[in-house]
Amino acid sequence: KQEVTQIPAALSVPEGENLVLNCSFTDSAIYNLQWFRQDPGKGLTSLLLIQSSQREQTSGRLNASLDKSSGRSTLYIAASQPGDSATYLCAVLSIKAAGNKLTFGGGTRVLVKP
């Protein structure tokens, strides 16, 4: 059974500092990995999708890496801004998962202080 862990659960940084968010998963047989952003009381916004054959994806200030063999992904957010304050969730789509369902981590709650 796939398990996804995100550490730390919460993170507070001053504005301008780079953010590093970690995600680990137990089964390396994955189809892809997605990073999402969630604002309080809202749904999930897709940030980056990394296919299993890829090592990283970039979008603006965001960069996500994937190391399938070690079961880890890292989301980097450069030059953080107060507007980056949100919960960040990673999710993996396992090849063996019936129904092709995503398994989510518990999220990292980020606060960027002005």
Added chain:
Amino acid sequence: DTGVSQNPRHKITKRGQNVTFRCDPISEHNRLYWYRQTLGQGPEFLTYFQNEAQLEKSRLLSDRFSAERPKGSFSTLEIQRTEQGDSAMYLCASSGRNDLGLAGGYWTGELFFGEGSRLTVL
């Protein structure tokens, strides 16, 4: 707006009442998912449809829960005889083939989520 749409956004009900949530997926997406999220936790899978067929149900989905997707378009999630433990955010997501003009297309596996329906059971 062509994103995933969920209604109602917030439902407050008394214990024992029935509630129904609706999800309209992105047009032509053949895959539709329901997830449940409680405060401070990541979303948990409930059920999955491919077109109108319900192909997978989580053990979290007790007999009081039923989901349908008639005609393979919108979906409804009904909870009967609600309990306080049902209070959560119910998220719908859809997914489909990459249709960037490639012959046959392929499934990227990317899921697109709606804004969610928050249920509060008093």
